[in-house]
Amino acid sequence: MFRPVNRYIHVEINKPDQDLDDYGIVLPEDYNPKEEKHTTAGVISWSAEVRFAHLLKPGLRIVIDQSMVEEIAINNETISIILDNYVVGLLDD
Numbered sequence: 001m002f003r004p005v006n007r008y009i010h011v012e013i014n015k016p017d018q019d020l021d022d023y024g025i026v027l028p029e030d031y032n033p034k035e036e037k038h039t040t041a042g043v044i045s046w047s048a049e050v051r052f053a054h055l056l057k058p059g060l061r062i063v064i065d066q067s068m069v070e071e072i073a074i075n076n077e078t079i080s081i082i083l084d085n086y087v088v089g090l091l092d093d
Helices: none
Strands: 008-013 038-046 061-065 070-074 077-083 087-091
Touching: 008 061
Parallel strands: none
Antiparallel strands: 008 038, 008 077, 038 061, 061 087, 070 077
């Protein structure tokens, strides 16, 4: 099991299906839609050193700067992590 340290948060990024556009039309492989600067992610786990760790819980939706997400490969699994200072906000249920 992966446990983040040093103010990192393990997240699951919401990635839209890029093979179809909003109307169900299949797009070419070389099509690059404009990426938004921010996206939402689900919290999986976090380091005790995260400055707002007391506000986090598994499954909480957060708004992050998606350009700062780091992806690491462990045992053929890709894990997304982000430092706490790139979290823009928390989304209430």
